[in-house]
Every structure is written in C-alpha cells, then in structure tokens.
Amino acid sequence: MRWLTAKELADLTPEDPPALIPGFLVYGSITEISAKIKAGKTTLISRMVKAVLEGGEFLTKRAEQSPVIFLTEERQSSFRAALDRAGLLTNENLHILHIHEAFKMSWQDIALEVATKADQTAAKLIVVDTLSRWARLREEEENSAGAAAAAMEPLEIMASMGLSVFLARHSRRGDITDPTEASRGSSAFGGAADIILNLSRSSMEYSTRRILYCVSRFDNLPPRILMDLGRNGYRIVEDPEE
Numbered sequence: 001m002r003w004l005t006a007k008e009l010a011d012l013t014p015e016d017p018p019a020l021i022p023g024f025l026v027y028g029s030i031t032e033i034s035a036k037i038k039a040g041k042t043t044l045i046s047r048m049v050k051a052v053l054e055g056g057e058f059l060t061k062r063a064e065q066s067p068v069i070f071l072t073e074e075r076q077s078s079f080r081a082a083l084d085r086a087g088l089l090t091n092e093n094l095h096i097l098h099i100h101e102a103f104k105m106s107w108q109d110i111a112l113e114v115a116t117k118a119d120q121t122a123a124k125l126i127v128v129d130t131l132s133r134w135a136r137l138r139e140e141e142e143n144s145a146g147a148a149a150a151a152m153e154p155l156e157i158m159a160s161m162g163l164s165v166f167l168a169r170h171s172r173r174g175d176i177t178d179p180t181e182a183s184r185g186s187s188a189f190g191g192a193a194d195i196i197l198n199l200s201r202s203s204m205e206y207s208t209r210r211i212l213y214c215v216s217r218f219d220n221l222p223p224r225i226l227m228d229l230g231r232n233g234y235r236i237v238e239d240p241e242e
Contacts, residue, residue, distance in 0.1 A: 016220075020052055020125055021063045023214075023221040025164040027124070029194035030155055034171045034183040039199055040210055040229070041168055042074070045127060046086035047233045048166075052125050053093055059212075059225065059236055066124040067093035069117055071110075073133040074098075095121055099133055107135040111154030118163060126158055129168040131189070142185030152192040171198065179215045195221070202226065209237065 004012070019026045025048075035041040051058035055065030072079050076098060083089050095117060102110050114126060128134055132142055135151035142148065155165045169183045179196040183189060190196050195216045202209035212225040227234045 017218065019064070020066060020164045021048065021058050022061045023216070023218070024048065024058065024061065024195065024197075025052070025063075025125060025166060026194065026218065027164055028159050028162050029217075030152075030159050030165045030167065030192060031195040031197065032167050032169060032183065032190060032193040033197040033199060034169045034179070035199035036171045039171075039201055041199055042082050042129070043085070043229065044199055044210070044212075044234065045129060045166070045168065046082050046088065049094065049125070049127060050086045050088055050233070053088065053091055059227065059234060064124075067095065067121045068125045068127065069095045069097070069114055069121070069123045070127045070129070071097050071114065071134055072099065072127075072129050074129075075100075093121070093123075095123065102134075107151065108154055110134065111158065115158055115161065118158075118161075123163075125164050125166065126155075127166045127168075128155070131155075131167045131169055132185075137185075139184075142189075145186045145188040148186040148188035149192070152189060156192055167193075175200075179213050182213070194218070210234075 017026050025031060033041065048058050049068050049070065050056065051063040052066055052068055055063055057063065074082070080089070088094055117123070118126060131151060137147060137151055155167060159165050169189065171182050172184050179198040180190050182198040195218070198213040200211045200213070202211050206228070208229040210227055210229070212227060214221040214223055214225065226237045228237050
C-alpha cells in the first residue's frame with residue numbers, strides 16, 4: 001500500500017481537475033444523471049456527446065475532443081433517430097454497443113470489453129444508458145446497497161483508469177428535484193458518483209425548457225440550470241421570463 005501525506009497528495013493532483021467538459025465530465029470521475037421517462041435524457045446526452053466528439057460547446061463549457069463509447073438500451077431504429085437529431089449519423093468516432101448484442105455476457109465481462117475498446121480507440125468518455133439495464137438489475141435489486149455497489153464497481157475501475165464515466169438512471173416517482181434523492185434505488189449508486197444531475201421539465205407552458213439540478217464533489221457547477229432546446233442544442237436561460 002502506498003501512503004501519502006496531505007502535501008504529497010496536493011502535489012500529485014491539480015487544484016482544478018482536468019475535464020472533458022468542465023463541471024460535467026471530469027477525468028477519473030463518474031457523472032450520474034436521472035430523469036423521468038421522456039423527459040429529454042437521451043436528447044441531453046446526445047448533445048453532450050456531440051460536444052465531446054467535435055470539441056464543441058455544451059452549456060457554455062468548451063469540450064475537449066475525444067472519441068466516445070456509448071452503451072445504449074435503445075433499439076437501433078430509435079437510437080438512429082436520436083443521432084440524426086443531434087447531427088451524428090456520419091461520425092466515425094462514436095462507438096455504439098446495443099444491449100441485445102451483449103445479452104449473454106455478465107456486466108463485469110461487458111465492462112472489461114468496454115475498457116479494452118476504450119484503449120483501442122483512445123476514447124476518454126464512456127456513456128452507459130441505463131445502468132440498471134446493463135447491470136441486469138431488477139427494480140427490487142436497485143434498492144439493495146450490495147447490488148448497487150456491485151453494479152458501480154466496474155465503472156469505478158474505469159474511472160480509476162482516468163476515463164470519464166457518464167451513466168443514466170431513472171428517477172423515482174414524485175416531484176423530487178434534489179439530485180441525491182431523485183434517482184430510483186439505493187443511495188449506494190449516488191455515493192459512488194462524483195457529479196449527480198437530475199433533469200426535469202420546466203413547465204407545460206414551455207415544452208422545450210428543462211431544469212438541470214446539480215450536486216458535485218467539485219466546486220464549478222451551479223445548483224440549478226434553466227435551459228432551452230433550440231436547433232443548435234441547449235442554451236442557458238438566464239432570465240426565466242425570457
């Protein structure tokens with residue numbers, strides 16, 4: 001075992017951790033997002049992935065360019081439509097695995113394949129949508145701290161390799177906006193994550209508006225972001241009356 005003094009730790013780690021997207025995707029960390037069904041989670045993730053693939057901007061933050069590995073539970077036809085809306089159909093640095101291609105494999109073996117693929121493609125971002133489906137967790141198992149810890153362990157290993165891991169989960173029933181309480185299941189999921197986000201509809205009056213609630217171990221995210229989806233992706237709305 002390697003022991004460090006506080007000074008040695010400070011010398012080894014930068015004050016501002018390097019990030020793919022500052023605040024949202026940090027190298028060596030796990031970001032979790034939860035949302036209710038049809039709240040726009042896939043749209044948000046696809047726009048974030050587009051920023052990373054192209055070195056573009058996501059919610060005013062400039063992304064560092066990198067290939068991306070995307071594990072999706074969606075069928076090919078619906079996922080193609082999401083990629084089309086994000087303008088990603090011709091991108092050759094987005095590496096996609098559909099869940100039906102891995103139904104005979106354990107979650108641990110899938111994670112090993114993902115780590116190998118990340119090394120082969122130099123991908124720095126791993127997206128898992130949704131974790132419960134990929135880790136084969138039934139709804140009652142999501143409430144088990146042991147099952148949650150086992151599902152998160154492969155992702156923690158990926159993060160320890162310096163990758164940025166982004167996972168999606170479903171929200172609980174009810175209007176819970178605190179990101180640490182919004183996700184369905186055991187708190188062990190959130191305990192292993194470094195950045196926790198919750199995506200909610202703003203109101204029925206503005207169908208394209210969403211609120212992103214944020215909690216982070218780091219200091220560069222506001223607790224609440226109001227945003228609007230336009231032709232070129234999400235933009236932050238500074239004035240709610242705008």
